[in-house]
Amino acid sequence: MKIVVCAKFVPDATADRRFRSEDNTVDRAGVDGLLSELDEYAVETALTVKEAGGSEDGEVTVLTVGPEQAADAVKKGLQMGADAGVHVLDDAIHGSDAVATSLILAKALAKLEADLVVFGMGSTDGGMGVVPAMVSERLGLPAVTLGSEVTVEGQTVRIRRDGDTASETIEGTLPLVLSVSDQANEPRYPSFKGIMAAKKKPVETWSLADLELTADQVGGSSAWTEVVEVTARPARTAGTIVTDDDGSGAAELVEFLSTNKFL
Numbered sequence: 001m002k003i004v005v006c007a008k009f010v011p012d013a014t015a016d017r018r019f020r021s022e023d024n025t026v027d028r029a030g031v032d033g034l035l036s037e038l039d040e041y042a043v044e045t046a047l048t049v050k051e052a053g054g055s056e057d058g059e060v061t062v063l064t065v066g067p068e069q070a071a072d073a074v075k076k077g078l079q080m081g082a083d084a085g086v087h088v089l090d091d092a093i094h095g096s097d098a099v100a101t102s103l104i105l106a107k108a109l110a111k112l113e114a115d116l117v118v119f120g121m122g123s124t125d126g127g128m129g130v131v132p133a134m135v136s137e138r139l140g141l142p143a144v145t146l147g148s149e150v151t152v153e154g155q156t157v158r159i160r161r162d163g164d165t166a167s168e169t170i171e172g173t174l175p176l177v178l179s180v181s182d183q184a185n186e187p188r189y190p191s192f193k194g195i196m197a198a199k200k201k202p203v204e205t206w207s208l209a210d211l212e213l214t215a216d217q218v219g220g221s222s223a224w225t226e227v228v229e230v231t232a233r234p235a236r237t238a239g240t241i242v243t244d245d246d247g248s249g250a251a252e253l254v255e256f257l258s259t260n261k262f263l
């Protein structure tokens with residue numbers, strides 16, 4: 001079974017994020033980035049499914065679309081235990097929206113002949129949560145989103161989805177597109193052995209031409225959405241401190257909560 005994990009390289013959420021002034025796109029050059037934390041659950045799911053099926057009959061490939069530094073997202077997946085990586089890298093991809101990203105991913109997944117495609121539930125930068133569904137539509141494959149438990153037996157995939165009041169278990173047949181939530185598992189840390197082994201694993205870099213795509217199908221000019229304005233978040237102001245020197249603190253607190261409609 002060929003399992004492909006779509007994994008995104010995102011700017012580190014704990015560092016400063018900037019937008020390019022010329023086109024309001026995220027400044028991805030020269031910023032620290034990493035494999036989107038939510039995609040670690042997808043990598044873990046793929047590895048667990050492979051291990052449960054016996055290591056000979058499974059192969060996990062990490063697929064990313066992004067600038068040069070995005071190779072780090074692939075590397076992290078390989079260090080965790082994936083077998084191979086594919087990085088779609090092409091200058092024309094800059095400024096692509098989720099629609100174009102799904103087109104590139106779908107073309108790459110078709111080329112990889114994936115049986116099971118695993119996504120995270122959303123990226124920690126774009127956060128649209130739409131790419132898995134778009135890719136499944138493009139590939140004509142069933143999609144189950146936000147899975148929290150996944151098992152594969154033969155051609156049958158069972159996925160549990162947890163709602164607020166009930167859980168449901170859905171059964172599907174391979175090939176299938178899946179996204180997993182942050183409740184799915186506890187992603188493993190790369191071991192020293194994993195880090196060393198990753199250096200020898202095959203990583204292919206594909207251009208748009210390798211996917212039979214042209215520059216005018218992707219990038220900012222073909223995007224269906226455009227960021228028209230970017231405003232810095234206002235600085236945080238000091239909160240109200242309620243003291244209780246004379247016993248009036250509780251009443252003051254109730255007044256504050258009620259004025260702000262918290263009560």
Ligand SMILES: Cc1cc2nc3c(=O)[nH]c(=O)nc-3n(C[C@H](O)[C@H](O)[C@H](O)COP(=O)(O)OP(=O)(O)OC[C@H]3O[C@@H](n4cnc5c(N)ncnc54)[C@H](O)[C@@H]3O)c2cc1C
Pocket residue numbers: 006007008009024025026027036038039042063064065066067093094095096097098101105118119120121122123125126127128129130131132227
């Ligand atoms: C090279 C490049 C440059 C871009 N530049 C900008 C920019 O400057 N400004 C801007 O606003 N938008 C940019 N985008 C587009 C934006 O990041 C897309 O909206 C995004 O790729 C898809 O949306 P999302 O991450 O919010 O998807 P979601 O639907 O939130 O993500 C769901 C899942 O899809 C998978 N996934 C999503 N994106 C990728 C990917 N690229 N590779 C592999 N798996 C993925 C992951 O598994 C993820 O967990 C760029 C995209 C690329 C590829």
